[in-house]
Amino acid sequence: MSKKLDLRVKRTRKLINEAFLKLIQQKGFDSVTIQDIAEEALINRATFYLHYEDKYDLLEKISRSAIDELTSVLNPVLHISEHEVQVEKLRTTIEKVYESMEKNQVFYTVMFGEHGVYNFRNNLEEVIRENFSKKMTELGVRPEDFEIPKDMILHFISAAFVGVVQWWLKQSTKPSSQEMAMKLSKIITAGPMQAAGLKIEKQL
Template sequence: MTSEKLDRRKKYTRMVLKDSLLKLLKQKTFSSITVKEICELADINRSTFYAHYQDPFQLLETIEDEIIADMRKYLHTYNLQEKEDALRMTEKLIQYFSAKHEELQILLNKSGELSFERKVRHVAEQFMMNKMTSEEKNTHLPEYVSKFIISGSIEVLKIWLSEGRSESPKEMAELINNLINHGIYGQA
């Protein structure tokens, strides 16, 4: 058997396992999901599961880490100092979130676990703190501001994902950027 066939088979197996876990997370909490259930839904045997992952925690972490890696890539592509870049970055991130809406909706709202949301917050906070000047970092104000902005943005996106994404990613990016730059009373 060629290595290309093995790679495709591996990719397919991992995709089916991820999809199965996400389907189960729609129905129940993560802590109540078993390897047996994942395997039955994926139509694979347990030994195949264990050939890829140690346990459901590692499978969930793999799903989360892939999204976090993509998020980091988007964040580091743009210069936040430029307003247009900040808007484009936010729009690209929201487009990505829209494409991954089912996974993100499950990971942010349904799983009952907060690990993914903590990871998202951590990446966003690191990004914002890295963009601040050394003078800004010497006070607690930037930390408060970044936590406020990130928390609000995540909550807005959770609502947007759960309510069917009726606004476009561009509209959501503009809304979030306007709230960040002008506050709720600065809205026109």
């Protein structure tokens, strides 16, 4: 599938990513220059252009890889059959989501941080909404049947989810992914999902 990447390419990209995030945290995305990045990453400025068009391209590619990983894990989050949520599956998937965030912790922390990227939170919520939404229609789940607008449910869940993640990332001693998954799956199944008229399988 993926042809083996030259070690230099792998290393260069890693160095650029790290430098970029560090600089965003220091001075904010807007004031980061390509020159800054090259200097911090110990690469020649010309090398940057071998990999990225500009800093917007870089931001997009970094974001995409983090978000792609997140959504690939998020995808099976609603393993719903016949309007029945399988609680255990929900729990393990949330756990995987938190593991993914832990792995890309630096990325998320910087993006959410004081000097983070404008609108990142909203964009992340949107990604999550789209994923939930797609899955719902795919499975024929129609909260409208229960007099709750689908959009409302989606905004409720995505906002709550991202809000909790943001809080979690700031904790110096973070509750484990397992713990977070346990608690969140309880809350979600107890609240919004029942409101949306989804039958809940018996709790673990």
